[in-house]
Each structure stands twice: as structure tokens, then as C-alpha cells.
Amino acid sequence: MIVESVLLKQTQVPVQALDCLTGSGFRQGEAGSLADVDVDYASNRRQEVKEYLECRYNESGKQRVFSAGTYSTMKLKAVIKDVCRVYKVPVSYVNYITAIFEDDNMTWTDLFKLAATNKKVNKFVQDYPQVIEDIRGLMGQPRSASVHASAIIVIPNVKDDEEVECFDYTPIKKVDDILVSELDGYSIDETGLLKNDCLGIKELAKIQSVIDECNKVYNAGITFERLVRGGLDDEKTYRILSKGYTQNVFQFSSAGMTKFLMDMKPCCINDLIAANALYRPATLESGSTQKYLDCKRGDVAPVYLWGTYNALHSTYGVLVGQEQLAQMAREVGGFSLGEGINLVKYISKKKADKIHAMKDKFMSGAANNGCPKEDAVLIWEMIELGCKYLFNFSHATAYAITSYVGAWLKANYPTAFYTIALQWADDKELPLIMSEMEECSSAKVVPPDINTSAEKFFTDYRTNEIFWSLGKIKMLGTKAVQYIINERAKGGPFKSVENFIHRIFKYKLKKYEYWDDADNEQEAVRVPVNARHVKNLILAGCFDKVSNISAVVERYSILDKAAAELGFKILAEDYPDHLINQHYFWSMQQIEVCGIGQIDYKRIFDNSYCHHQFKGKLSYSTVRKALDKDSEGKKITLCATVTEMEEISYKDKKSGEKKHICKLHLQQNNDLIKLVCWNDFYVENKAELRDIKDKIIIVSAVVKYNDYSGGNSLNTYKTSRLFTLNQQDNGSTQK
CATH class of the missing domain: 1.10.150 (DNA polymerase; domain 1)
Known part of the structure; x- marks a missing residue:
């Protein structure tokens, strides 16, 4: 209560409350059980919440807190x-x-x-x-039992004037020292207990990590609460969302939602709330999403039926939230708030008899309030249709505020935001994050450096350089990385690759015959770094700076020095003479071992064996240029790496014949685009397309706008050509 009083003194904003008595509106079923309580916490702190509840309510040696059980069925x-x-x-x-x-x-x-x-x-x-x-x-039938992922139950202290424990309400078992009910989360309601869904949300932990980073680096003094109370009106935040820079923003990073925001061009928190509530399969299918967009952009004037303006004016006459429905039922049909809530439940659960009884009451109340009958009928139809898909505004608001805070941090502290985003991202997300970062911030990812990089992505905020993570280098586990970092902290920066080897291998200066030579158990325990780790560190670029090399092709000399120190020679078959002077070869090696590297695709195209097939016919394009809106409709030639291939079958509407198309995910360094290979092209090139993943291709295609993704993609046309390249092809044809 003290906290509430302080907040009221701070805001001094009067709030008018209407019809707050919900009666039994929130109570469900014959037993009159309460609704669930859903609260989201940062995923790395959920255990603290559970421990607090146990400490707070398991008083006097009584067990009042336990987890709900759950069952998988046959x-x-x-x-x-x-x-x-x-x-x-x-x-x-x-x-x-x-x-x-x-x-x-x-x-x-x-x-x-x-x-x-x-x-x-x-x-x-x-x-x-x-x-x-x-x-x-x-x-x-139940197959196996486990612990519910989020549901925690706290029982009352007293029942029927007698002190009780959890065992008095439900059978309890112990699983890994955790008290768990034999009843599942759904059945707990029938015992009259309140189920608290304490959800651990990774996004909240990420946002807090960004806030901590900003406060540490910039002394920003940011808290989640201050951002929420700051007006939620930052222009830069809405600008980046409108431009589609939504990577790693909670709820907004999917391709469809990104396009929706770009079409909507949000300018206030109400728009973000509506976006969370509207971008769902049922609302998309009903047409409500498009109607909202049309009205917001001014293409269509919003239409309000009798008495609905108060409820719907913030959403341009479109029924979006369950609260709006309950408000219309109250203001038009004369319902109480509790009756409005029950109406939502009855329609969503398709209880026809109760809906019919409610309809009669609504029509009667509307007539008494002076609503024209034809409007009352249309409003009821809107209510019946809306109950099938409506989202509650309280949930949408909480999500929208979380999304806003994440977007605000990206707009105002992009380097800190992207640092944390990269640290939390999986390998598939990295190219998308880095591509967006290059477009909308001054931050840039640079190759790992043996004297700067850490186990996670490390940022030099003076230069806005984000150093690639040592932990992302192939085969380097936590122990090996930590061993290297500890030696660096103890003995200072490494001066050369030879110095690195002497310091790291001081306990086992063993002479190897080849990179893959095994270590005996005693050596592996004492020094978790081996020759393969050294090779991958060199190929990843970790020793470029300390070795003062100016081009990636010079990494061969570093490898040669390392091999000499470790006691073996480099095999010519692994590093052929015709490849060791090729920029492309070393960039591919770097990408293979750590996921980062800059390939000169234009150079590969210019020196490829099939270059003459396109010369004078089509202009060469980069992926980034193809994604530009001005490129729509152009026929281009592109050189890129295939990261993913998926085959899709469909039935031809005219002939009824089963046909296939193929989607290729193409990547040029950090830029990504999709190529749709239509049936005729797919059939003609099926042999090559079957085994095309991770290969470099040269293809001619037409740029087309994709309504779903909200951006350009590539499509094959009647005379499209496709050529697959391998290292031998590129090595033998490059100059």
C-alpha cells in the first residue's frame, strides 16, 4: 500500500473507475474457481521468485507452496x-x-x-x-508425469477455521526435492486454489542485460521502470520500428510482423498494443488487421455504430481487445462488467444456449438505451465474430511495453544492444543481426583477436567494434577458451603465435605429426588446448593483428610457423599451391571455423568459368542492392552461398498435377535473400539443386516484391541459368 501511495503522489493523475464490481465474472465453472495469475519474470531470476514464495509462505514449518504437475498423454x-x-x-x-x-x-x-x-x-x-x-x-491416457513449467500454487493458511498445509488440498509427491501435486495445472482449479503462472522469459533477461551494459559503459542510469514512466513517446524508437529494424525486439522480429509495422508506421504505444493484438492468424483471416491499417493510414474512414465510439475510437472502429467487447456490451446492451466478461467466455467456448440468452438481454438493453435495432444487430454480430479471436488488452499492453523498451535501447544505445543480442543469439540469427546492425548503427563486428576477444562477444566502445567470440570458434570449448584468457591475464598480451604456443603448451611441448594427433589423458587435463585449436584460432583470424599481416592469404605463413613449433609439416593436399594465394579460399576457411568472414563474391564471379555466359546480357548485383525497393522487376546475375534449401510440393490448379518448387536461402556475407525456383526450372536443374547446400552458385533471376516478408526476393524465369562452383573451380579460374 505504501508503494501505491507513492506512485499516486508522483503521477497525480485522477482515474475514473466505472462499474468495478465484476461479481462472479472472473469465476469459472460450477466450483467458481478463480482465473489464473500470469506474471512474467526474467528467465535467469525465476528461481529467485520461487524461493521467495517458499520463504514467505512456508512459515512455522508448514508446507504451503508447491508446483503443479503435468502429464503427457498417449x-x-x-x-x-x-x-x-x-x-x-x-x-x-x-x-x-x-x-x-x-x-x-x-x-x-x-x-x-x-x-x-x-x-x-x-x-x-x-x-x-x-x-x-x-x-x-x-x-x-496419461503416459508420463512431470513438473509444470511455470505453475506455482500457494494455499491459504486457514481453511474452515483450521490451519492447513498443501497435503490437505491435493495428493503431493516429491520430484528432485520439489513438492509437486499429483493433479495437473488444469485440475488444480477444481480444488479451489489459485494457480500462479510464474513464467521465465528470456527476452526480459536480455533487456536487463542491455540496461546493465548501458549503465556500466555509459553511466546512463537506466531502469526498466524509468523507461516505462518516461512517456513511451521516443520518436527514434518508433522510427526504427517503422523502417523494419526489428531484429531481436520482443514480439516484433518475425518477417510478417516486421512488414506489418512497416505498413502501420507506429507513432505511439497504442499502435504497438494494437500490433500485438492484431497480428494473429484469426485476426488476419477476419480482415480486422487490414481494416486497422487502412483506417490508420487514412485510406478508409473509420465507421462507428451507435454507442461504440467510446470503446473503439482508439482502434479506428476495429474491435481489437476483449475489454472493448465488454465495454460495448455494457454501454450499448446495459450489461454489467461481470456479465460482459461472462459473454466473452461463453462465445469463445461456443456455449450456444448461454449465448442465446445473452443475446436477448443485449438486444433488450440496447433498445432501452435508444440504440436503433439494425445497429444493435450489427453490433451483436461484431461481438459474436470477435469473441473467436480477440486478445485481451492487458496482455497486449504488457507485451507492447516490453517491445518498446527493447526498441528504445536499440534506438538510443545500439552498440550495447547489439553486443547483448549477439551474445544471446544462436548461429542462424547471427547474419540477420549483423546485417541490420550495419544498416542502422555505427557498430561493426570484427574478426576475433587473441589479445582482445573474450569467451562471449566483446565490445570496444571507443571504436564501436564488436570482437567475435572465441567461444564461437569451432571445437574451442569453455575450458580451452578460459585457459587462454587466464594465461593472457596472468602473462600479458601474446606477442606472436610462437609466444602463444610456448606459453600455452609450457606443460607439454609435445612434437606433433599432424593437426589431429591425439593427446594422452594426463596432457589433456593439464592443458585443454591442442593443435587443432591452434589451427582454428589462426584460420579465424585471431593472430592477424599480432602477426602484422595485411591480407588473409598471409595466414598461411602463421600456420607454417605454428606447425614448425608444434613439430610437423603442413600437407600440400590440405593447402594446394593454386589456392593458398586466393583470398576466397582463406575467407571460406575462416567462415567454416568461426562463422565470420568477408568473401569477395564479385571477384569470384568475374573469374569464374561461367562468367562469359552472362557477359553483356545481365548486370551483376549484390544481395543488398537486390533488396533495395528500386530493384523490383530487374533481371540480375548474383553470386552467393546457399545456406538452406527447401522443396515444396503443390497441386496445379489447372491440370491437377502435383508439382514442386524449391526455395534457396542465399547469403553474401551478412546479407540474406530468398530465391524461388519455379517448377520448370526446378525440374531442369534438379540434379544440381539436390546437393546444393553450402555451395557457391551463380544464378540469373528477377527481383520481385514479396508481400509476406515485406521485401524483395528473387524468382527464376523462363531462361534463368544456374551454375554451381566449388573450391577447385574458383581456385583454378581466379587470377
């Missing part, structure tokens, strides 16, 4: 495999049949529907009728 594939094992049906045959089931949530009836159209499933049903009969009673 699904079709698992049931069939288990029952077939009893009847000794051949395992290979069972695996073959269950592989046909695309949906593991199929019911017993669905199995027979599939058997009616699939001869192999039909034969299995006919051959093993007893198996089919026995699985019927097992499907949906």
Missing part, C-alpha cells in the same frame, strides 16, 4: 508402437505405417478416415484388427 503413434510390441508385429513394418501419419494428434476415427483413402493403412487395419481395437481405450 498419442496415436506411441500407442500403436506399444500395442504392436505386445502382439509382436515387426518393428520395421510398424515404423513404416506410423511414418504415414502426418498428424500425431489424430483420433481413433481419423485413423479409419485415413484407412479409407490409403491402401497401406487399410491393409494394416485389416491384418491387425486386435491392435486397432486395443489402442482405442489407451489413446489419450
Whole structure:
């Protein structure tokens, strides 16, 4: 209460409350159980919350805090495999049949529907009728029990004037010293207990890490609360979201949501709240999302039915939140707030009889309030349709504020934001983050340096250089990295690769014959760094600065020195003469061992064996240029690496024939684009496309705008050409 009073004194904003008595509106079912309480915490601090609850409520030696249990149930594939094992049906045959089931949530009836159209499933049903009969009673039964990921229950201290513990409400078991109910989270409601979903959210931990970094480096004095109370109106924040710079912003980083924000051009927190509530499959399908965009952009004037302006004016006449529905039911139909909440529940759960009773009450209340009958009918239709997909504003608001804080940190402290983003990112996210960072900030990622880099991404804020993580280098584990960092801290910077080897291997100056020579157990324990680690550090560029090399091709000389110190020679087959002077070769080696490296794709294209096929016909383009809006409709030639290939089948609408297309994910350093290979092109080049992942290609394609991603992609056309390159091709053709 003290905290609440202080906050009220700070804000001094009067709040008008209307009809706060919800009655039994929030109570569910015959037992009248309360709604769940959902609170999100930083993922790295959730355990602290649980420990606090136990310390706070497990007083006087009583056990009042426990976790809810959860059960996994028997699904079709698992049931069939288990029952077939009893009847000794051949395992290979069972695996073959269950592989046909695309949906593991199929019911017993669905199995027979599939058997009616699939001869192999039909034969299995006919051959093993007893198996089919026995699985019927097992499907949906509990298979295994575990601990609910978030639900924590705190019981009252007293029940019926007697002191109680958790054992008086539900059967309890102990799992790894944690008290867990035998009842699952859904069944806890029936005991009359309140379920608290304490969720650990990684994004909150990331945001707090960025805030801590800003305060440490810039002495910014930022807190999450201050940002929320700061007006939520920072122009730079909304500008970067409108431009599509949404990577690593909570809830906003997907391709579809990014396009939605670019179309919306948000300018206030209400827009972000609406975005969280509107960008969902059901609202997209209903047309509400597009209607909101049209009204916000001024393309269409919002229309308000009788009495709906107060509820819908903030969303341009579009029904977005459950609270709006309850408000319309109150102001138009004369409902209480509790009745409005019940209305939402009845429609969402499709309780036809109760909905019908509510409709009569609504129409009667609307007539008494003076609402025209035709408007009342349309409003009721809006309510019935909306209840199927509406999101609650309280949830959307919490998410929108979290998104705003993340975007604010990106807009105002980009180097700190991207440092933390890179530290938390998985390998697939790294190129997208680095590509965006180059476009909207002065920060840049540089190769690892043996005297600067740390286990995680380390930033020099004086130059805005983010040094690549030593932990991201292939085969270097935590122990090896920590050993190197400890030696650097103890003995000072390494002066050369020879100095590095002498200091790191001082306990085992063993002479190797090759990179992959094994170490005995005693040596490995004492020194967790081996020859392969040294090679990968060199290829990653860790010794470029200390060795004063000016080009990546000079890394061969560093390798040669390291090999001499370690006692073996470099094999010519690993580093052929025609490749060791090629920039491309060493960049590819760097990318292979650590994921970072700059390849000169234009140079590869110019010196490729197929260059003459495109000369004078199409202009060469980079991925970044192809992504530019002005490039739409142009036919280009592109050289890039294929990072992913996916085949998609579809049914031709005209002929009914089954056809295939192929999507290639192309990468030029940190820039990414998709190439759609249409059926004719895919059939013609299927042999090459089948094994194309991780290869460099040269392809001609047309740039087209993609409505889903909100950006350009590449498409093959009738005379498109595709050539696959390998290291031998590039080495032999480059000058």
C-alpha cells in the first residue's frame, strides 16, 4: 500500500473507475474457481521468485507452496508402437505405417478416415484388427508425469477455521526435492486454489542485460521502470520500428510482423498494443488487421455504430481487445462488467444456449438505451465474430511495453544492444543481426583477436567494434577458451603465435605429426588446448593483428610457423599451391571455423568459368542492392552461398498435377535473400539443386516484391541459368 501511495503522489493523475464490481465474472465453472495469475519474470531470476514464495509462505514449518504437475498423454503413434510390441508385429513394418501419419494428434476415427483413402493403412487395419481395437481405450491416457513449467500454487493458511498445509488440498509427491501435486495445472482449479503462472522469459533477461551494459559503459542510469514512466513517446524508437529494424525486439522480429509495422508506421504505444493484438492468424483471416491499417493510414474512414465510439475510437472502429467487447456490451446492451466478461467466455467456448440468452438481454438493453435495432444487430454480430479471436488488452499492453523498451535501447544505445543480442543469439540469427546492425548503427563486428576477444562477444566502445567470440570458434570449448584468457591475464598480451604456443603448451611441448594427433589423458587435463585449436584460432583470424599481416592469404605463413613449433609439416593436399594465394579460399576457411568472414563474391564471379555466359546480357548485383525497393522487376546475375534449401510440393490448379518448387536461402556475407525456383526450372536443374547446400552458385533471376516478408526476393524465369562452383573451380579460374 505504501508503494501505491507513492506512485499516486508522483503521477497525480485522477482515474475514473466505472462499474468495478465484476461479481462472479472472473469465476469459472460450477466450483467458481478463480482465473489464473500470469506474471512474467526474467528467465535467469525465476528461481529467485520461487524461493521467495517458499520463504514467505512456508512459515512455522508448514508446507504451503508447491508446483503443479503435468502429464503427457498417449498419442496415436506411441500407442500403436506399444500395442504392436505386445502382439509382436515387426518393428520395421510398424515404423513404416506410423511414418504415414502426418498428424500425431489424430483420433481413433481419423485413423479409419485415413484407412479409407490409403491402401497401406487399410491393409494394416485389416491384418491387425486386435491392435486397432486395443489402442482405442489407451489413446489419450496419461503416459508420463512431470513438473509444470511455470505453475506455482500457494494455499491459504486457514481453511474452515483450521490451519492447513498443501497435503490437505491435493495428493503431493516429491520430484528432485520439489513438492509437486499429483493433479495437473488444469485440475488444480477444481480444488479451489489459485494457480500462479510464474513464467521465465528470456527476452526480459536480455533487456536487463542491455540496461546493465548501458549503465556500466555509459553511466546512463537506466531502469526498466524509468523507461516505462518516461512517456513511451521516443520518436527514434518508433522510427526504427517503422523502417523494419526489428531484429531481436520482443514480439516484433518475425518477417510478417516486421512488414506489418512497416505498413502501420507506429507513432505511439497504442499502435504497438494494437500490433500485438492484431497480428494473429484469426485476426488476419477476419480482415480486422487490414481494416486497422487502412483506417490508420487514412485510406478508409473509420465507421462507428451507435454507442461504440467510446470503446473503439482508439482502434479506428476495429474491435481489437476483449475489454472493448465488454465495454460495448455494457454501454450499448446495459450489461454489467461481470456479465460482459461472462459473454466473452461463453462465445469463445461456443456455449450456444448461454449465448442465446445473452443475446436477448443485449438486444433488450440496447433498445432501452435508444440504440436503433439494425445497429444493435450489427453490433451483436461484431461481438459474436470477435469473441473467436480477440486478445485481451492487458496482455497486449504488457507485451507492447516490453517491445518498446527493447526498441528504445536499440534506438538510443545500439552498440550495447547489439553486443547483448549477439551474445544471446544462436548461429542462424547471427547474419540477420549483423546485417541490420550495419544498416542502422555505427557498430561493426570484427574478426576475433587473441589479445582482445573474450569467451562471449566483446565490445570496444571507443571504436564501436564488436570482437567475435572465441567461444564461437569451432571445437574451442569453455575450458580451452578460459585457459587462454587466464594465461593472457596472468602473462600479458601474446606477442606472436610462437609466444602463444610456448606459453600455452609450457606443460607439454609435445612434437606433433599432424593437426589431429591425439593427446594422452594426463596432457589433456593439464592443458585443454591442442593443435587443432591452434589451427582454428589462426584460420579465424585471431593472430592477424599480432602477426602484422595485411591480407588473409598471409595466414598461411602463421600456420607454417605454428606447425614448425608444434613439430610437423603442413600437407600440400590440405593447402594446394593454386589456392593458398586466393583470398576466397582463406575467407571460406575462416567462415567454416568461426562463422565470420568477408568473401569477395564479385571477384569470384568475374573469374569464374561461367562468367562469359552472362557477359553483356545481365548486370551483376549484390544481395543488398537486390533488396533495395528500386530493384523490383530487374533481371540480375548474383553470386552467393546457399545456406538452406527447401522443396515444396503443390497441386496445379489447372491440370491437377502435383508439382514442386524449391526455395534457396542465399547469403553474401551478412546479407540474406530468398530465391524461388519455379517448377520448370526446378525440374531442369534438379540434379544440381539436390546437393546444393553450402555451395557457391551463380544464378540469373528477377527481383520481385514479396508481400509476406515485406521485401524483395528473387524468382527464376523462363531462361534463368544456374551454375554451381566449388573450391577447385574458383581456385583454378581466379587470377
